Amino acid sequence: MQEEGSADAGDGTKGHPVPRRIAVMRHGKAEPAGRTDYERELADRGHHDSQEAGGWLAGQGFRPDHAMVSAAHRAIGTWESVAAGGGFDLEPYLSEVLYGAGPETALDLLREAPDDVTAVIVIGHNPTMASLASLIDDGDGDPAVTSEMLTGYPTSAVAVFEYEGAWADLTEAGARLVAYHVGRG
Numbered sequence: 314m315q316e317e318g319s320a321d322a323g324d325g326t327k328g329h330p331v332p333r334r335i336a337v338m339r340h341g342k343a344e345p346a347g348r349t350d351y352e353r354e355l356a357d358r359g360h361h362d363s364q365e366a367g368g369w370l371a372g373q374g375f376r377p378d379h380a381m382v383s384a385a386h387r388a389i390g391t392w393e394s395v396a397a398g399g400g401f402d403l404e405p406y407l408s409e410v411l412y413g414a415g416p417e418t419a420l421d422l423l424r425e426a427p428d429d430v431t432a433v434i435v436i437g438h439n440p441t442m443a444s445l446a447s448l449i450d451d452g453d454g455d456p457a458v459t460s461e462m463l464t465g466y467p468t469s470a471v472a473v474f475e476y477e478g479a480w481a482d483l484t485e486a487g488a489r490l491v492a493y494h495v496g497r498g
Contacts, residue, residue: 330477335423335449335488336375336434338366338471339442341394341496343387351412355390362469363391366496367398370434373492375473379430380405381422383412383437391436391469411437416444423449426480433480439466446472446490449483454490462493469496 341359355363370377382392382405392405408414411422419441426433435445443466450459450472462472474488 331431331479333430333476333478333480334375334432335474335476336370336377336432336471337442337446337449337474338391338395338434338436339439339466339468340383340385340388340391340436341366342468347386351385353385353387355387355394359387359391359468360394362496363394364398364496366469366471366494367395367401369398369494369496370395370471370473371399371401373473375399375432375434377401377403377432377434379403379426379433381411381426381433381435382407384409385412385438388412388436388438392434395434395436405436411435414441416441416448419445420448420483420485424481424483428479430480434471442466442470446474448485449474449476449488450490451486451488458493459490462490467495470494471496 341363342356343353343359344356347353380392380403382388384407471494472490473492475491476488
């Protein structure tokens with residue numbers, strides 16, 4: 314039986330942390346109005362930019378096996394476009410909580426990812442996504458990438474982090490920023 318957050322190298326060796334990746338993404342550009350804020354749809358530009366971001370993620374070798382998406386219409390539309398652009402065939406976990414979550418709650422949701430998952434994409438809203446990215450960043454990544462991320466987190470922005478360990482053990486300043494991109498199709 315494998316230990317949580319460890320890998321079996323095939324030779325019976327256990328206890329090595331499982332490398333994991335996290336993509337923190339702000340939804341794409343939305344229509345300015347809807348029946349309610351929750352029901353605002355993704356604008357055409359949002360679809361294009363999100364699809365481009367999905368292609369970029371795939372080009373980075375990021376292949377999510379878990380998608381945690383705000384249940385707001387614009388976030389669902391973002392995931393659909395990201396999945397199309399990246400060639401990802403994955404049903405998202407839609408979270409009503411993520412719609413109004415603060416960064417600590419979003420981190421708690423990441424900690425609930427299934428143990429067998431190695432790559433999670435979380436798609437939500439600002440200021441939470443920018444704050445979550447800053448919250449989990451350990452500061453050991455490329456300073457230029459960190460600086461770029463900290464200059465702004467516009468629509469279709471996505472930060473990619475690496476983390477070793479069980480999801481339940483993910484802490485503030487616990488993941489290394491490895492890439493940042495703003496989708497612009």
